[in-house]
Amino acid sequence: xxxxxxxxxxxxxxxxxxxxxxxxxxxxxxxxxxxxxxxxxxxxxxxxxxxxxxxxxxxxxxxxxxxxxxxxxxxxxxxxxxxxxxxxxxxxxxxxxxxxxxxxxxxxxxxxxxxxxxxxxxxxxxxxxxxxxxxxxxxxxxxxxxxxxxxxxxxxxxxxxxxxxxxxxxxxxxxxxxxxxxxxxxxxxxxxxxxxxxxxxxxxxxxxxxxxxxxxxxxxxxxxxxxxxxxxxxxxxxxxxxxxxxxxxxxxxxxxxxxxxxxxxxxxxxxxxxxxxxxxxxxxxxxxxxxxxxxxxxxxxxxxxxxxxxxxxxxxxxxxxxxxxxxxxxxxxxxxxxxxxxxxxxxxxxxxxx
Numbered sequence: 001x002x003x004x005x006x007x008x009x010x011x012x013x014x015x016x017x018x019x020x021x022x023x024x025x026x027x028x029x030x031x032x033x034x035x036x037x038x039x040x041x042x043x044x045x046x047x048x049x050x051x052x053x054x055x056x057x058x059x060x061x062x063x064x065x066x067x068x069x070x071x072x073x074x075x076x077x078x079x080x081x082x083x084x085x086x087x088x089x090x091x092x093x094x095x096x097x098x099x100x101x102x103x104x105x106x107x108x109x110x111x112x113x114x115x116x117x118x119x120x121x122x123x124x125x126x127x128x129x130x131x132x133x134x135x136x137x138x139x140x141x142x143x144x145x146x147x148x149x150x151x152x153x154x155x156x157x158x159x160x161x162x163x164x165x166x167x168x169x170x171x172x173x174x175x176x177x178x179x180x181x182x183x184x185x186x187x188x189x190x191x192x193x194x195x196x197x198x199x200x201x202x203x204x205x206x207x208x209x210x211x212x213x214x215x216x217x218x219x220x221x222x223x224x225x226x227x228x229x230x231x232x233x234x235x236x237x238x239x240x241x242x243x244x245x246x247x248x249x250x251x252x253x254x255x256x257x258x259x260x261x262x263x264x265x266x267x268x269x270x271x272x273x274x275x276x277x278x279x280x281x282x283x284x285x286x287x288x289x290x291x292x293x294x295x296x297x298x299x300x301x302x303x304x305x306x307x308x309x310x311x312x313x314x315x316x317x318x319x320x321x322x323x324x325x326x327x328x329x330x331x332x333x334x335x336x337x338x339x340x341x342x343x344x345x346x347x348x349x350x351x352x353x354x
């Protein structure tokens with residue numbers, strides 16, 4: 001069964017009330033921007049429980065619907081100034097934020113009418129920490145002992161303590177995870193398009209912004225990979241997943257954004273995908289198309305090809321701490337081409353191609 005993550009819902013509610021730390025606010029904004037349908041799913045449960053309709057006679061319920069109508073018609077809404085006002089100017093987010101506030105109000109009315117006590121769980125949400133790697137690699141130890149190697153120009157967000165039923169982190173960029181096993185508390189990595197779920201294993205995740213494909217390569221253990229934010233609660237005992245992929249050692253899951261497709265294949269050597277931890281780049285019959293992507297991420301430099309045929313050429317080599325210029329010289333020689341540095345400092349690789 002696929003279920004919305006309650007910890008994300010609590011953070012969204014906390015964000016709307018203006019109670020998030022800067023790291024938490026940045027995480028929520030990034031999550032909602034990359035998962036457009038998530039907001040509706042997290043709201044659906046409460047609205048279904050309330051079973052409100054516009055024609056309900058209760059004055060409190062009429063107030064709720066009046067607020068909803070005003071939210072959809074108002075040009076400007078004043079919210080907590082600790083968040084960026086510009087971020088709320090978009091009509092969708094303005095209405096969404098108001099609906100969440102109205103939802104919280106409606107729930108409070110119901111609890112008051114039924115005599116039940118309402119405990120604000122969002123206030124107990126654990127603060128988030130964000131670590132960035134800059135231009136070099138960085139090793140991070142999480143509260144549970146899990147070790148994460150961040151590749152260059154990557155960012156990891158995680159809670160100060162794993163107090164929720166699920167250990168959840170967010171990644172932008174590339175990282176190698178060596179997760180401490182805990183069957184009672186699964187570990188989930190959220191990226192731009194993917195959710196990766198494990199109990200205890202080691203694997204590499206590559207999800208740089210602007211990249212046309214995202215991938216997960218498994219070194220040890222078992223990994224469940226999903227497109228989107230919903231996960232399967234019974235994945236550990238399943239032989240297959242209808243909504244995602246099960247990956248085992250030496251298997252790779254790839255999400256191709258242009259085709260909106262999640263596929264898996266087998267890799268000959270996991271080291272090709274993890275050698276960056278030792279600041280080594282290994283290429284073996286690697287297409288220039290893939291080589292350019294790897295170098296762009298490592299050196300934080302935009303590299304483009306003069307024509308599509310160049311991408312079909314291949315290169316084999318092992319690079320240790322060499323400068324980008326030296327590697328580009330070697331590639332240029334192998335394809336009988338060259339490269340030029342553009343006015344915006346991006347690099348154009350030239351040649352006839354293969």
